[in-house]
Amino acid sequence: MTVTATPPPGSGPPGTAAPAAAVPDPSPELLQRAATVRRCAMALGQCGDGARQQAVLAMAEALEQARPSILAANQADLEAAAGNGLAPALVARLKLDAAKLDGAIAGVRQVAGLPDPVGRRQLHTELDQGLVLERLSVPLGVVGVIFEARPDAVMQIASLAIRSGNGAILKGGREASRSCGAILAALQTGLGRSAVAPEALTLLTSREESLALLKLDGLVDLIIPRGSNALVRFIQDNTRIPVLGHADGVCHLYVDAAADPEQALRVALDAKTQYPAACNAIETLLVHRAIAPAFLSLAIPAFARAGVELRGDGASQALGVPVAATEVDWGTEYSDLILAVKVVEDLETALEHIGRYGSRHTDAICTTDAATADRFLAAVDSAGVFLNCSTRFADGFRYGFGAEVGISTQTLPPRGPVGLEGLVTYRYRLRGEGHIAADYAQGERRFTHRSLPL
């Protein structure tokens, strides 16, 4: 789950996309550091499951031992933030008290216990006698992580990276620099007591380095942004390295004519209010005109009680929605207790609206009609299509992945909530006994293409 927020002043890339020329070339020093991370990552990638588990546990232990220094560093960051007038929401995210730190350390231990994503055989085929093909999951190499404010993200992403055999280049917000520095020092101390080189993790501290990270093609395999939509969009627009994330989360709930009004209302309230800043909260409610009078007579007071401002089209205003929605509302991710409402002619009109304004993140329908449900679930081209449940379930932990690296709204896999499998790729391994292609091209030998057990 990605939580959106206004970018903190002076932290990381600007919120509005600057021309690509604004991204500086990496300095020789950064190139060398990145090359070191990559070299250590290649060695780490060949460590077995046990060695990587042990490394993550050593990181957790070192964090525990460094509790006082981490908490003191965070206190210093908070004092500086108070002096700089940082917004309260960001101060809350920056703050790392004893309880939050303990929770984060427990999270690191949990990551050690996750099933190993590396070395899984995904394909196993005999091409011919003595010529056997395997496809094995392998670490990506090096991930670049850019996040705003939250220092606890350093612990989470570093442990996921090491668990899956990857190095990581981390860049936190400037306002969290002392906290991130203390955390990274502890993580490296922990790695120093393991088979993994401490230099498999590194922390960038300056804004220039953060931007230059976007140009480390060939040294960084994946960029994971953790922060505002503006941050994600800036990164997507300014790097050729693949980006795991999403800039927008305009999610819809369509209440069909055949919906159970009370169930639909319960789902709608949860999808909007359970955590309005989350990307998987709904921004627009589409209501079939046949059920609109009955449904909205229940929903309008319920949303008012929940503190949600409704903004409606003409038809829903006629049924009591107090504020008018404009064209801009249909494409807006409020990340707040605001919900756009539109009365639609029928299912097809709802599908058109979602196709036009949606982010292909998660969209839901409430209906008791099986044919309508099937049509919606097949026709909506989003990473998640839900029936009679809240969009808030679109989350790696809730999906049962044990961890979440990010949520992707791109078409190509990995799509939707991404667990540890987002940090691995695969490699084909072919073992022969002197086999050559000419024998098959000339018809002297034939492929068997026989599936072998995985």
Added chain:
Amino acid sequence: MTVTATPPPGSGPPGTAAPAAAVPDPSPELLQRAATVRRCAMALGQCGDGARQQAVLAMAEALEQARPSILAANQADLEAAAGNGLAPALVARLKLDAAKLDGAIAGVRQVAGLPDPVGRRQLHTELDQGLVLERLSVPLGVVGVIFEARPDAVMQIASLAIRSGNGAILKGGREASRSCGAILAALQTGLGRSAVAPEALTLLTSREESLALLKLDGLVDLIIPRGSNALVRFIQDNTRIPVLGHADGVCHLYVDAAADPEQALRVALDAKTQYPAACNAIETLLVHRAIAPAFLSLAIPAFARAGVELRGDGASQALGVPVAATEVDWGTEYSDLILAVKVVEDLETALEHIGRYGSRHTDAICTTDAATADRFLAAVDSAGVFLNCSTRFADGFRYGFGAEVGISTQTLPPRGPVGLEGLVTYRYRLRGEGHIAADYAQGERRFTHRSLPL
């Protein structure tokens, strides 16, 4: 397998990367055509297996009926090419005689018979009682295909796209415009006799349209370039749409100290000469110094007999390699009967060389030592790592995928030779009975995360 060639004059994007500003914005007409393809593709994506199979067979039948007009159009292209002095290698690729056309039509029929890549359930989990998650393979949407010269590629890629439920925007080389036009007309005639709208396929004819295709983010989900390395590199540098392909194929064979010299030579000859223009042919031979005298005394005359020019480092020249290799040779994809040769100190030196100069495409080792083999297969970070067999096996058909969409040298999946699975993605489908997230956040309900049968 991608075959590289010099870009034909005046066909498609220039071989050298132009500044991004050179890519024009799509015209309103192109945007509308692309939107039509997308709309038809969304409907096609909901067709069942049988309807898509039938559509591909109808395409094959229509091609058969259009044989005379396709052959005549190709003849006209060939005459124009002769007038323009097109290079003989390109004329050979442009030429579509009766036998080649029959082969291509048979290929279209074979695509109809490939297993359906759509609608496969990849994950099936009960999150809680009545709340069931599925992950299903779905078509990408619309693929954009840019190819040089070969008109038969239109038939192949169009049939793969339709089989997997995707629309396609195709752009052939200008010198093949009449052939491509006749082929596309036949394919659309075939679709007109099926459940699939003919407008799911479209052909771009002008150079401006071809470039603007690179800017159709949101309308095109994947670009597949079929042509020279220069074409692929230009496309990768000038689009934000994912590109399936690879610009380089600098593949290595390392002959270890513990290699069987005769087997290693047989593999090396095949890997270089069986089809030197292919991306999976080797460009560099690395030879352990302990075996170099014995191996090269066999290899030098054998390569000479095969017409291969060897270019060696100092040590291999001392052992008889006639021509000196320069630094440029180690990074060059010759695509020709030229092979760089280097004598290396040991396995680690070979690994360093491959890490520095390789394209992460396919690299092989010949050795009878199991520990050395394991180290090589684990340490080389390429899409394909081979033991005692030719790199020429790195191919979707040889891997048993039934079809090949392209070969990717990127880190993220799909990697290596990509079959029909490269034209599908997945979607999460969650069905509930009024489930809301608040119940789990508040501890009133707990996730079961129970695996269900696929």
